Amino acid sequence: MLRSYVVKRISIFFITVFVAVTINFIVIHITPQNPVAVLMGRLAARGAMVENGAQLLKFYTERFGLDQPLYVQYLMYLRNLLLHGDLGYSLAYFPAKVSAVVLPAIPWTLGLLFFANLVAAIVGNILGALAVWGRAPRLFTWVTYGFMSLAAIPFYLLALILLYLFAFLWPVLPSSGAFTPGSSRAFDLATSFEFIRHATLPVLSVALGLIGFWALSMRGAMASVMGEDYLTYARVKGLREPTIFFRYGMRNAMLPQVTAFAIDLGRLVSGQVLVELIFSYPGLGLVLYNALRTGDYFVIQGVVLFIIISVALAMLLLDLIYPLLDPRIRTASAI
Amino acid sequence: MKRAHWFSILAVAAASVLASTAAQTQTIKEVPREKTAIFENIEGRVAIPNNMNPYIAGQYLDWGVWQGVYESLFIFNLETGQLMPWLAESGTYNTGATEVTIRLRDGVTWSDGVPFTADDVVFTIDMLKKNTGLQYAADMSEWVDAATASDPHTVLIKLKKPNPRFLLNFFGVRIWDTVLIAPKHIWEKVDPMTFTNFDLEKGLPVGTGPYRMVRSSETETVFDRRDDWWGAKTGFHPLPEPERLIWIAVGGEDIRAAKLANNELDAAWVLSRSSFEVAKKKNPKVVGWYEELPYAYLDPCPRELFFNTEAAPFSDPKVRRAISTAINREQIAQIGYEGMTEPAESMFPTYAPLKAYLDRNKKLFEEFPVAHHDLKKTEELMTAAGFKKDAEGIWVGADAKRVSLPIISRSGETDQLKFGPILVAQLKKAGFDASFKPIEDVTYYSDVSSGKAPAHLGSVCGSVQDPYTTFSYLHSRWYAPTGQPVPGPVATRFRNAEFDALIDKMGGLSADDPSFNQLADQALAIFNRELPVVPLVQARLLTPFNETYWTGWPSAKNNYVHPGHWWVSGNLIILELKPAKAQ
Numbered sequence: 001m002l003r004s005y006v007v008k009r010i011s012i013f014f015i016t017v018f019v020a021v022t023i024n025f026i027v028i029h030i031t032p033q034n035p036v037a038v039l040m041g042r043l044a045a046r047g048a049m050v051e052n053g054a055q056l057l058k059f060y061t062e063r064f065g066l067d068q069p070l071y072v073q074y075l076m077y078l079r080n081l082l083l084h085g086d087l088g089y090s091l092a093y094f095p096a097k098v099s100a101v102v103l104p105a106i107p108w109t110l111g112l113l114f115f116a117n118l119v120a121a122i123v124g125n126i127l128g129a130l131a132v133w134g135r136a137p138r139l140f141t142w143v144t145y146g147f148m149s150l151a152a153i154p155f156y157l158l159a160l161i162l163l164y165l166f167a168f169l170w171p172v173l174p175s176s177g178a179f180t181p182g183s184s185r186a187f188d189l190a191t192s193f194e195f196i197r198h199a200t201l202p203v204l205s206v207a208l209g210l211i212g213f214w215a216l217s218m219r220g221a222m223a224s225v226m227g228e229d230y231l232t233y234a235r236v237k238g239l240r241e242p243t244i245f246f247r248y249g250m251r252n253a254m255l256p257q258v259t260a261f262a263i264d265l266g267r268l269v270s271g272q273v274l275v276e277l278i279f280s281y282p283g284l285g286l287v288l289y290n291a292l293r294t295g296d297y298f299v300i301q302g303v304v305l306f307i308i309i310s311v312a313l314a315m316l317l318l319d320l321i322y323p324l325l326d327p328r329i330r331t332a333s334a335i
Numbered sequence: 336m337k338r339a340h341w342f343s344i345l346a347v348a349a350a351s352v353l354a355s356t357a358a359q360t361q362t363i364k365e366v367p368r369e370k371t372a373i374f375e376n377i378e379g380r381v382a383i384p385n386n387m388n389p390y391i392a393g394q395y396l397d398w399g400v401w402q403g404v405y406e407s408l409f410i411f412n413l414e415t416g417q418l419m420p421w422l423a424e425s426g427t428y429n430t431g432a433t434e435v436t437i438r439l440r441d442g443v444t445w446s447d448g449v450p451f452t453a454d455d456v457v458f459t460i461d462m463l464k465k466n467t468g469l470q471y472a473a474d475m476s477e478w479v480d481a482a483t484a485s486d487p488h489t490v491l492i493k494l495k496k497p498n499p500r501f502l503l504n505f506f507g508v509r510i511w512d513t514v515l516i517a518p519k520h521i522w523e524k525v526d527p528m529t530f531t532n533f534d535l536e537k538g539l540p541v542g543t544g545p546y547r548m549v550r551s552s553e554t555e556t557v558f559d560r561r562d563d564w565w566g567a568k569t570g571f572h573p574l575p576e577p578e579r580l581i582w583i584a585v586g587g588e589d590i591r592a593a594k595l596a597n598n599e600l601d602a603a604w605v606l607s608r609s610s611f612e613v614a615k616k617k618n619p620k621v622v623g624w625y626e627e628l629p630y631a632y633l634d635p636c637p638r639e640l641f642f643n644t645e646a647a648p649f650s651d652p653k654v655r656r657a658i659s660t661a662i663n664r665e666q667i668a669q670i671g672y673e674g675m676t677e678p679a680e681s682m683f684p685t686y687a688p689l690k691a692y693l694d695r696n697k698k699l700f701e702e703f704p705v706a707h708h709d710l711k712k713t714e715e716l717m718t719a720a721g722f723k724k725d726a727e728g729i730w731v732g733a734d735a736k737r738v739s740l741p742i743i744s745r746s747g748e749t750d751q752l753k754f755g756p757i758l759v760a761q762l763k764k765a766g767f768d769a770s771f772k773p774i775e776d777v778t779y780y781s782d783v784s785s786g787k788a789p790a791h792l793g794s795v796c797g798s799v800q801d802p803y804t805t806f807s808y809l810h811s812r813w814y815a816p817t818g819q820p821v822p823g824p825v826a827t828r829f830r831n832a833e834f835d836a837l838i839d840k841m842g843g844l845s846a847d848d849p850s851f852n853q854l855a856d857q858a859l860a861i862f863n864r865e866l867p868v869v870p871l872v873q874a875r876l877l878t879p880f881n882e883t884y885w886t887g888w889p890s891a892k893n894n895y896v897h898p899g900h901w902w903v904s905g906n907l908i909i910l911e912l913k914p915a916k917a918q
Contacts, residue, residue: 063468092393096383104384105553160589168593175590175599177554181581182371185550186362280584282553286380293747295777 006320013316020308021081025074028297028304064091064298077301087302092294098302101287106306108178109283113272115199116206117261123207124214125257129222129250131215135241144215151212156274159205163278166201174198176280202279206272217260221253228252258318361535361550363557369884372577372912374399375585375594376556377604377901384551387532387540389515390462390469397511398582402905403546403558404446405515408437408456409507410904413635413799413897414889416688418507422451422516422543424488426506432499432843437506439488442569445518446541446561453484458519460492466527471514474505497843500803508903509804510635510796515542515903544906545575554584575910577885588749595621598883602900602908606877607749608673620882620915624898625891629675631875632898635684636794638751640742640758640869645817645828646789648720648738655866656703657716658740661765662758663708668872671754675877679870680706681859682795682805688846692802695852696859703863705870713765730766737768743782744792746773750874751792758792758871783826786817794874795825801846802855803838809867810838829867834858887911 061067065076080086087098127147130140150158167175174180178198185191225231226249234244276285284303291299376398387400396405408423420426425438443451460482463475478501480493494501505514518541522530532540533551540548545564550557558580566572585591585600592610594600596617606614611630615621623630640658642649649655664678680700683689693700704712722730722738730738740762744751755771762769774782782788797805811830813823821828837858844851878898880888889898889908896907 090383093382093386093391096386100385101383163590163593167590168596171593171597175593175597176586177583179555181373181555181583181599182363182366182557182579184362184365278586278590280380280554280586280590282380282584286553286584290380290382293776295781 009316009319013312016312017309020312021305022074024301024304024308025077026070028300029070029073064089087305088298090296090299092291092296092299098298101291101299102284102302102306105282105284105287108281109272109276109285112199112202112206112276112281112283116203116272117210119203119207120210120214121257121261124211125218125250125254127211128215128218129245129253131219132223132226133245133249134226144212144219147208147212147215149212150208151210151216153209154274155206155209155272156278158209159201159275159278162201162205162208173201175201176278178282202275202281205275205279213264214257217257218250218253221256222249225249225253255322258322261318361552363549363559366559366579369914369916370577371579371581372601372885372909373581373583373599374402374602374900375591375600375604376554376582379586380584381551381553381556384553384556385531385533387548387551388527388530389532389540390466390471390517390527392468392470394470395512397901397903397905399546399556399558399580400540400542400548401512401515401903402544402900402909403580404540404542404544404548405903406543406906407506407508407513407903408439408516409502410907411503411507411509411799412904412907413686414894416686416800418503423506426502428499428501428845432497432501432845433494435492435494435501437490437492437502439490440569440571441488442565442571443543444565445520445543446547447518447538448563449518449520450487451516451518451543451565452487453490454487455516455519456490457482457484458523459514459517462517462522462527463514468528471505475514478505499843499845503800504804509799511899511902513903518542545910546580556582572910576912576914577909580909595879595881598881601881601883601885602888603879603881604901605749606879607753608675608877611877611879614879618881618883621879622882622888622890623877623879624889629875629877631675631877633684633686634874634876635686635799636796636874637679637682637684638754638792638794638871638874639679639682640871641783641791641793641825641827642867642869643786643789643817643826643828644830644867645786648722648732649789651720652865653716653720654722654738655869656705657713657720658762658765658767659705659866659869660707660709660712660716661762661767662869662871663761664706664872665708666761667754667757671757672750672872672875676872676875678706679873681870682862682868683798683802685873686799688800689798689802692852692855692859696856699856699860699863703860703866705863705866710765717766724766728766729768738766740767740769740790741788742769742771742790742792743779743788744771744773745779746775748773748792754872755792781820784820786821786826786828792871795868797824801851802858803841803846806834806855806858806862807838807842809834809862811835825868827867829865831861831865834861834865837861882915884915885912886915887913 065073077088080088087102090096090098090101093101124147127140127144130136131144163175166173174197179185179194183191183194231244231248234248273285273288276283277289280286284306287299288303291303378395378398381398387396388394389396389400389405406422408421409426410419410421412419422440422443423437424440427436428434437456439451439453445451460475460479463469463472464479466472478494478498480495482490482492485491503509507513521541535548538547543565545561545566546558547561548556549559560575560578562574564574567574585594585604588606588610591600591603591606592614595603595614598618608630611621611623624632642655644650668674668676668678681693683693685693717730722732725731725737732738742755742759744755746752752773755773759769759771783791795805795808797808808823808825809827809829813821813825814828814830815821817828837854841851841854841858878900882888889896895911896904899905900908
C-alpha cells in the first residue's frame with residue numbers, strides 16, 4: 001500500500017511538470033514580440049551601424065527556428081529537452097546555451113533561499129512556539145507581533161530599507177554583490193566570512209519577511225498541541241522544560257509547517273528575484289530579469305522550468321517524507 | 336532522526352553551497368584599494384562570463400574588455416572633433432573616397448607577444464565578410480570590396496562605393512563601440528560564431544591593451560595591468576597607474592549613490608541631479624563633468640519623439656509639426672531633467688561642427704520653427720490639416736475620431752520616464768488625446784520596429800561631426816511596411832525621394848567638400864518641413880567620478896576626452912588616472 005502511495009505521488013509529479021512545461025512554452029511563445037527585432041533595436045540604440053539589418057534578422061530568425069509553426073517549435077523543444085537535456089541557445093546571448101546562462105546562477109539562488117529560510121524557520125518557529133508556551137516570558141509574544149508586521153512588507157521594500165540603514169546611513173555591511181570586488185576568493189575562512197557578510201542583507205531581506213509567517217503558523221500549531229496528554233505525561237515524568245518544549249511540543253507542531261513551506265516555495269522564489277536584483281546577487285533573479293527585458297524566450301523557459309521542477313520536486317519529497325515523519329500517515333496508507 | 340544527524344545534513348548542505356559558489360570564482364592575488372580603480376558595469380550584469388567574443392551580435396563587452404584588453408585603430412574624440420590614430424598611425428582616403436590606406440603603428444604587440452600587423456586587420460575584415468551572423472558582418476560586406484596587406488604595417492581597403500566616413504563609422508569608436516581587430520594567429524583556427532575567446536589560463540582574451548583579464552563572473556570582472564604593454568615599451572605612452580581595474584554590477588541609482596558616497600566606486604553610470612547632490616554632500620570627492628549645474632556632459636544621442644509616418648494622422652507633416660509646436664521643451668528640461676539640459680531643435684548633438692551647421696541654417700528654423708512652443712501655430716496647422724476641436728477641446732478628424740497619441744518609451748530610460756508625463760500634459764493642453772506608457776525592452780523594440788506603436792520616445796545615436804550619418808537613418812532603404820520589422824536603426828518608415836537623393840550624394844562626399852554643405856542644407860530644409868522626428872531635448876548624462884582614490888578624470892576643465900568610460904575609448908581615461916594620495 002505504501003508502494004502504491006509512492007508510485008501515485010511520483011506519477012503526479014511527472015504529470016504536473018509536463019503540464020506546467022507545456023503551459024510555460026505556450027504562454028511565452030504566444031506573445032506578439034519579436035525577440036530578434038529586440039536585438040536589432042538594442043544594436044541601433046547604441047549607435048551601431050546596422051547596415052543590411054535584414055540579413056541579421058533573417059539569419060537569427062532561421063537559426064532559432066522562429067520561422068517554424070508553433071507546434072513544430074514545441075515538438076523540437078520537447079525532443080531536445082527529453083532526449084538530450086538541451087534547453088537550446090540563448091536568444092540574447094547567442095551562441096551561449098541556456099544551460100550556461102541558468103546553471104551558474106542556481107547555487108546562488110538556492111543558497112540565498114536556503115539560508116534565508118533556515119534563519120526564518122529557526123527564529124520564527126521558536127518565537128511562535130514561545131509565544132504560547134506558558135512558562136516563557138511575555139516579551140516573546142510582543143516580538144512575534146513585531147515580526148508579523150514585517151511579514152506584511154514586500155521583500156524588495158525590506159531590502160531597500162535595510163540597504164539604506166546598513167549600507168548608507170551606517171555603512172557596516174556591503175551594499176551589493178556576493179564578494180568584495182577584487183578579493184582573492186581562495187577557499188578559506190576569510191572568503192567564507194566575506195561571503196557571509198555579503199549575504200547578510202539579502203538573507204535578512206527575505207528572512208525578516210518570513211519570520212512572522214513562521215511564527216504565526218507555529219503559534220497556531222503549538223496552541224493545538226498545548227493541551228495534549230503526552231505533554232502532561234512528560235511533565236509528570238520529570239523531564240526538563242526545554243526537552244518538553246522542543247521534543248514533545250515543537251516537534252509535533254512542526255508537521256503542518258513542513259507542508260506550508262512546500263506550498264510557499266513558489267512564492268518565495270519569485271519574491272526573491274527582486275531582492276537579488278537590488279543587491280546584484282548573481283542568482284536567477286538577475287537572469288530572469290534580463291531575459292524578460294530582452295525577450296530571451298529560451299532563457300525564460302529555462303528559469304521557469306527550474307522553478308517548476310524545484311517546487312514540484314520539493315512537494316514530492318515532502319509527500320514521500322511525510323509518512324516517515326508522521327507514523328499516523330504511514331498507518332493510514334497501510335489500511 | 337537524531338539531532339546530530341540533522342545538524343550534519345545541514346552542515347553538508349551549507350558546505351556544498353559554499354563550495355559550488357567558490358568553485359565558480361577564480362582565485363587571484365589581493366591588490367590594495369588605492370591601486371585599484373573600480374568602475375560600474377553599466378549593463379548591470381555580465382550575461383555570459385565565459386564568453387568574450389566581441390563579434391557576436393548584441394554582445395557589449397563594455398565591462399572592461401573593451402577598455403582594458405582591446406584597443407581601437409582610431410578613436411574619435413568628441414571634445415576635439417578629431418579622429419585620433421591609436422593602433423594605426425594614419426588613415427587616408429584616395430580622391431573619391433573609394434580606397435582607404437591604413438598605416439599601422441610600429442611596435443604594437445598582442446598580449447601574448449605576437450606582433451600586431453596588417454594581416455590581423457585584413458583577416459578581421461575577411462572573417463566578418465564570411466560569417467553573416469557576426470556583428471559588423473553586413474557592414475563589411477556592404478562596403479568592402481577587398482582588403483589587402485601591402486606590407487606588415489600597411490592595409491589597403493578597396494570600397495565598393497565612396498565612403499569618406501568609413502574609418503570613423505567602423506574603426507573610429509564613433510559612438511560607444513567599433514570593429515575590434517582580431518589576432519589572426521588565434522582566430523584563424525576557430526569558428527568565430529561559436530568561439531568563446533575565454534580561457535584565463537591561456538591568456539584569452541588576447542588583445543593589445545595594457546590589461547589582461549584575471550576574473551570574470553556575472554557581477555564582477557577584474558583586470559590586472561600588463562607591465563609588458565607595447566605602449567610603454569615603445570615610449571608611446573607610460574604604463575597606466577592603476578594596477579588593477581574592476582567592473583562591478585551595481586543595481587539601481589540608490590545603490591550607485593551609496594557606493595560613490597562610501598568610496599566603493601570610482602566611476603559610475605548615470606545619476607539624477609538629486610541623487611548626485613546627495614552623494615556629493617556625503618562625499619565631496621564625487622564630481623561631475625561641470626562643478627556647477629548642469630553637472631552633466633552632452634551625450635551624442637538627443638532625445639526625440641518618433642512617429643510611424645505611415646500611421647494616420649501622423650502621416651501628415653502638418654500634424655507632426657503641430658505636435659512639435661505644442662511642446663514646451665524648456666519645461667521638460669527644467670522639470671524632467673532638473674535643469675540639467677536644454678531644448679533641442681534638431682536631431683543633432685550640438686558639438687562644435689554640428690552647431691556651426693545649425694547656426695548657418697537659422698533662417699530655415701525661422702521658416703519652420705521646430706522647437707518653438709506656439710499653441711497658436713498648433714491650432715493653425717491642425718486646422719489646415721482638416722481637424723477641428725470637439726466640445727472637450729480635443730482634435731477630431733473628418734471622421735469624428737479623436738486624434739489619439741499613445742506614446743511609449745523604454746522603461747529603462749529613466750530620463751524619459753520623468754519627462755513622459757510632462758510631455759503628455761502639454762499635448763493634452765494643446766488638444767491631443769495623448770497618453771504615455773513605459774514598457775520593457777522586448778515589447779518596446781518589437782512595437783517600434785513593427786510600427787504597432789504610432790509614436791515613441793527614443794534617441795538617435797548618429798552624427799558626431801557632420802549631419803550625414805543621422806540623416807542616413809531616415810533614408811527609405813530602411814523602409815518596411817507596417818507590420819514587418821524595420822531592419823534599420825530608426826523605425827519612422829519615412830519615404831521621400833528628394834531626401835533620399837540628397838543623402839545618397841552626401842554619402843560619397845566628405846564634410847570638407849564644397850558641395851556637401853549645400854546638400855546638407857537642402858536635406859535639413861526637407862527634414863524641418865516634413866518633421867518625421869520631433870526633436871525634444873539634448874541628452875546630458877551625469878556620470879559621476881570619485882576623486883578619493885584617483886584623479887585625472889575628464890571634466891569640463893580637463894576635457895582631454897569625453898567622460899564615456901563605458902566606450903571602447905574608455906582606455907584614454909584609464910591612461911590619465913593618477914593616485915589621489917600621491918598628490
